[in-house]
Amino acid sequence: MAILDEKEILVKINQGDEAGLEGLFVLYYKPLCVFALNFIDSYEEAEDLIQELFVKFWERRGKTEFQGSLRAYLFSSVQHNCIKLIKSRRRYHFDGIENYEDLLEDKYTSVEMEEERERLYAEIEKLPEQCRKVFEAIVLKDMKYKEAAELLGLSVNTVKTHLARAMKQLRSSLHIIVLVMLR
Structure with a gap:
């Protein structure tokens, strides 16, 4: 499969073409996992977090018009989800x-x-x-x-x-x- 650029990925995803999801995976999966390790220290959890992000992105296809950089959106989403995960753990393990x-x-x-x-x-x-x-x-x-x-x-x-x-x-x-x- 040829590596798709962001625009091609978004067009294919919005059309319901799974090649867009595959392109998203090929282009961003590993970099997003590595980025998540800046916040959490388990590669398995990082993978779960990224997979969940991709599934939600796929489920929301066609429902919203995407503006801006796909890369920036994905990295920002990973950071937000990691922080949310850390806060939920901290509340359980360390507070009260x-x-x-x-x-x-x-x-x-x-x-x-x-x-x-x-x-x-x-x-x-x-x-x-x-x-x-x-x-x-x-x-x-x-x-x-x-x-x-x-x-x-x-x-x-x-x-x-x-x-x-x-x-x-x-x-x-x-x-x-x-x-x-x-x-």
Whole structure:
């Protein structure tokens, strides 16, 4: 298949021609997945997010007249969807954690919880210095990426990279439930 340009893709999609969807996939799937990794640290989740975006784009074909750059629209949509995903996770994992401690106490005794908490903090201390500082700022102090970047004298993208590395290292050495017991 010849690679279609944006205009050809949009015309084919609006006509209901699946070649337009295939052209969209060929042109943008991998770049959008890589872009999503700037926000989330799972390639599988990035793929799911992009596939869902393409499905919705296909389902809405012909219903709205598309103006502007398809590329800009897609990248903006991915960024929006990633942020939405992060916010939904943060609300579950980090906000109001006190409400979940009662549920966890049924599974773990307070001594076991304290041991797990100590193990978590020991693993945090093993992180490379910048990763540790970023993790502490974002997760423990509940700072926004921009705030942490300003505090540490880093770019926002560097903060995101350090956080992803810290989370990956912690996940590999700890059970995920420990991340819920941070506070």
